[in-house]
Amino acid sequence: MSHDEAKGASTPKDKHPTPLLDELETGPWPSFVTGLKRLRDSGDKQYAPMMNDLLGQLEHSYENRLGYWKGGTVSVFGYGGGVIPRFSEVADKFPASKEFHTLRVQPPAGFHYTTDLLRQMCDIWEKHGSGLIAFHGQSGDIMFQGCSTENVQKAFDDLNEIGFDLGGAGPALRTSMSCVGHARCEMSCYDEVRAHRTVINEFLDEMHRPALPYKFKFKFSGCGNDCVNAIHRADFAVIGTWRDDMKVDQEEVKKYVARVGRKYAIDHVIAMCPTRALSLNDDDTLDVDNRSCVRCMHCLNVMTKALSPGDDRGASILIGGKRALKVGDLMGTMIVPFMKLDTEEDFEKLKEFGRSLLEFFADNALEHERIGETMDRIGLPAFIEALGIDPDPNMVNHPRTSCFVRTDDFTAEAEKYFERKLHKDARAAAE
Amino acid sequence: MSHDEAKGASTPKDKHPTPLLDELETGPWPSFVTGLKRLRDSGDKQYAPMMNDLLGQLEHSYENRLGYWKGGTVSVFGYGGGVIPRFSEVADKFPASKEFHTLRVQPPAGFHYTTDLLRQMCDIWEKHGSGLIAFHGQSGDIMFQGCSTENVQKAFDDLNEIGFDLGGAGPALRTSMSCVGHARCEMSCYDEVRAHRTVINEFLDEMHRPALPYKFKFKFSGCGNDCVNAIHRADFAVIGTWRDDMKVDQEEVKKYVARVGRKYAIDHVIAMCPTRALSLNDDDTLDVDNRSCVRCMHCLNVMTKALSPGDDRGASILIGGKRALKVGDLMGTMIVPFMKLDTEEDFEKLKEFGRSLLEFFADNALEHERIGETMDRIGLPAFIEALGIDPDPNMVNHPRTSCFVRTDDFTAEAEKYFERKLHKDARAAAE
């Protein structure tokens, strides 16, 4: 829709003038304002008046540089969450949009759609809502934005009929995201769709009936590139990785070096490896010290044909990511360096680990405390002990530098370690 | 002295048996026990009985694995510090060593001696002390160890006569150290002897008459190799550096590469540069991105012939290093990225900066608080403001990541910065 078209259709008598918003119709990027106006201008549609007042209120916000929504409580039958209620503080001026609630709806894992499905959603939202939909919110929900209290249930019922369910809001399990991964990415180290659905669908009760101390988010990325920002933005991040050696096609390496030149290859691949695990041989083949490689993905990203993850694949699990509120930003901390994700049992294990985390969170977190805050409050040793996880050097950048600690049980703790090691080696030998 | 000799001479009747210490006479490394015994066995010397009982007490410590010294107060006329008093808790068993004080004596800057000077010191210590001397203590003092209360003054007078003075102890300015630097090192970026003597000799009053909240240490290293461990172990660390481009002799670079081979040179120099400021050209010459170089010294250390510091030399000053007590280890923080150290005025400036630090410390530190702790307690912004130092990005690894700060005066602060910049550029243009 060229913006002239839109302009053409806009601001007759009965419509709120929007001089400030109009300025957001210029320029090459698709304009949300133009979109809102088209909804406003669909005279035949139930939402046209609502969108006229919505534009009026938004223009009002742009004038005064203040927001005019307040929260409240709205939900659908059987659920305690999934709807973000919005009531206007300036309903007197803009009555038609006095209620402008959002339904958070969980997307198919990996955000795959058919045009047919999208059309069905549009039809439902034209019928009950404002006609305004976001693909997607930052937590991954399809956000059906702008619904009267009365229509929330209807809209949900229709969406639910075509197989869609509400997402999370409030102190609850939140909607999750998984990267495109297996569906279209050679870096993918586990089946993201399966992990995402296995875990979340197991704990839907925690999502639909908020009863946790605070929000809890899972996110699934198939490799260290972390295309869904899991480490920063999830309480429970599942990041694909591999245990064995990466695969190297030396012929492709040579082709790469031939194409870009030695100096370029050295400066951009060899010298950029964070652990100096790479060395370019004089014959332009690549030396990889796999024990030192930290699976950062850089060299694989650059030489997509020559290098790829090993065969013994699975995931690392990091706990405790969140944004700034209260304690400052926290990133997820490496808690499970490797979990195989292959068989039915493997995914069971992942699910059970998720359960133990949710239970620990429910039992130990203070009100409005994220699990990352709990971890900081009680300390990593107490945290993993409570979860029955053994200490692992991968959990830290380096061991303690502070001598302020009581170590009289050090020897006993060391014994435990050696016993575990013995068993592990025994198992390894058995395999 | 082969250890048999020593053994031969040892443990007749009147001497304390030292079966445990004797075990420290075996092995190739020079044995302090053998040395102690030789003192004990110098029947003609005043200190022989003292050293017999000293060995007795030390053996007693080895048996019970406990120390038996306690402190007290001993000093020389006119001074409040510089002597570490030691009174034996087991004087009943070992009366001759009931007093075993140490005189801390400041060494020549850079630890240079003539054999003649050393002999004079030996003679003095044979006359008044135990005959046991340490070159040097961890803070750089010559430690004349083992002196009766009565002889402390005599020993000091004789040492003072030959031009030596006591060092620091207690809540005072401490003895300082400087690396060999200018005297025998091509990396040296300023005159360490001059800096060391200019600063310390200015503040001797703070050393000899302890009146500070706690200890305060200066240390001087001529470059980032920090051969006197200044950053970790000094409240005030002066580290040589340069502002202009490093010097590169490309012919020597080629020779080096020819000698060690390309792969080796790349893996050990290029890839080890912390900021990827180096790149090896295909003709085996070196590209240096001097703006990115952080003066870490690595490449200069490896290619001593090919590379050397630039001409515009001086020092960085880091404040707040200390060991673990109370708050945990602290390293010095970069406070003055560059101070020219060339002319009389430059060294004046260094001295004056030292003074402002000592005054700030005296006025603001709590009792038994090191300046690094004060810095942490009040925060870096308040610390530099109090010292009248302008914020500089070199002070931090990176700017703040936390949004929890009140920034309503940001614009005013920014103005100040731009004014400073204007003046700086003006000065630069003028030069």
Next chain:
Amino acid sequence: MNVAVQPRRPVETGVPDPFLYMHPVLKKNYGNWAWHDRLRPGVLHHVSKTGEEVWTVRAGTQRQMDVYTIRLLCDIGDRFAEGHVRFTTRSNIEFMLSSVDKVEPLIAALENNGFPVGGTGNSVSMISHTQGWLHCDIPGTDASGVVKSLMDMMHHEFTHEEMPNRVRITTSCCQINCGGQGDISINVQYTKPPKINHDLVSKVCERPAVVARCPVAAIRPAMVNGVPSLEVDEKKCVCCGACYPPCPPMQINGADSTKIAVWVGGKHSNARSKPTFHKLVVANLPNNAPRWPEVEAVVKKILYAYKEHGRDYERLGEWIERIGWPRFFELCDFAFTKHHLDTWTGARKTMNMSAHVRF
């Protein structure tokens, strides 16, 4: 509670099965891809281990889409792209093609309809944005407007791959920061303590909960002209805004308080360096709706300094780590102030405890 009346019980289907909607070639080669490259900006080419290929065309959207826009995209998808699409983490839309011939016609159709094609590889992708005035109950600014303004400015960088590496920008319309970390982050930064409407506090706020929310314990219960209310110690307050959501009468927003700060060097990927938080560059920019020109100017400076000086594969923060913060501030002509020195928990670890120095 305001529950609609129908008795229909929800079917708790949870996360929908994507295989019902996934492009057949993706489905067929699920978990079996071999390598990829890029034909041109906005076009990915993936090859599976069986040799099968798929081309993906990525286009930008406004995220907050009206049904007309969505249907228009569906029409294009049906006419040129086999009826399957996906959306990315950054609200871009992707069309999958089983043959390369359709790539150009598809791109033409998208561009003719005003959808920029790009966002791949070393380009500037869509800004991940948040709600703001359009829908949130605590916003300091609008998100859609900021994003639209900036994407207009960066249109060329979205449709071309001319950056050293991908640039992922985020924006947040209040200090809660739903937008997360970014190579460049444009976030509301409050500059004043909350202004309290004491008459309302006891009515609408759970006072102990509000007191507990403050990160620096600056809030204490107090009687103010006869009514129980809350007081803020302005010396302690770090203007974080955490007290406002649970207690709207503690108004944190206002012309003198709601400013915008720009941060750089946030990174999520583990490629080369570990993930990082973004760092403060400029604060106190005016909340200048509808087009935030001052913000645009700052972002532009950063973007083009990086474009000119960064090396291939260096993310924005990695580039700065290499050339150093002194040089970065110099190149962008930004001021380095006391506010850039961290003062929060763990600040000591952000200081330069070494002789590494740059000139």
Next chain:
Amino acid sequence: MNVAVQPRRPVETGVPDPFLYMHPVLKKNYGNWAWHDRLRPGVLHHVSKTGEEVWTVRAGTQRQMDVYTIRLLCDIGDRFAEGHVRFTTRSNIEFMLSSVDKVEPLIAALENNGFPVGGTGNSVSMISHTQGWLHCDIPGTDASGVVKSLMDMMHHEFTHEEMPNRVRITTSCCQINCGGQGDISINVQYTKPPKINHDLVSKVCERPAVVARCPVAAIRPAMVNGVPSLEVDEKKCVCCGACYPPCPPMQINGADSTKIAVWVGGKHSNARSKPTFHKLVVANLPNNAPRWPEVEAVVKKILYAYKEHGRDYERLGEWIERIGWPRFFELCDFAFTKHHLDTWTGARKTMNMSAHVRF
């Protein structure tokens, strides 16, 4: 106060002028050196910009020297080395020579008299040691004995340059750690809270000062069987020993409490990586005088793992950073326990907040 009686006023000479004692070639070329290399372990060769050369021979000493040893070194210095010497930061002695011919005879003389020649370049140098039972008032162990035992074990590594880079070891005889940071650090680590002799506390301790000394506020004033004393909350106490020096009746030492911990990866130089603190490897080793075999065994493991696997120029800690801590613990067959997870201020920043992982 116990002041000796003579009225002689001190001449406050301060730091002596080293040019009175400095070797003439060093003095002549002060600030004018061009480059250096090493002839062999223990021998440095410096060339000045005027082409003048000086050879330096470095030998180990016991630091705690008797006058006979010092005079012996002086004799050697006079006979073979022009009468000038210096001591290094690590208590090694250095003889400067203006001609290379005297190098071998000097080395022979030193070795014949039991002084190991080495400590240069990529060797293990002398351990920087502290006082301990010999002189300190708060020691948990002896320093001279530990150093002697370890240097015996490492004699070959002092006299040869076979390590990836220099190895600088430190030892400290109580948790105050006068020895500082090291590639390897051997430090007393207390494992129990202090045992309090309540009868003495009020007599010898300034109680408020002692309370103030505790890093975790575990000490509180209390009346114990009638007398004012101090109490320790053993749940809080981190066994740091800070209360012992100001209050000897709070005995921190004892067979069950005075143990030895070994740390690795401390670094002072700014070469390549920034300076670092050392990290805990093994704790709770017995304080086994006179030769500390258990400590020796641990140090040996670390040293030879580094020697075998480290790359040229990597310091011990840098080597571990490259191969990773999991591999290091594996190579040395040490146990990784909960005590290796930091719990002190800023601990969060020591955690692995990334997907960087090693197998």
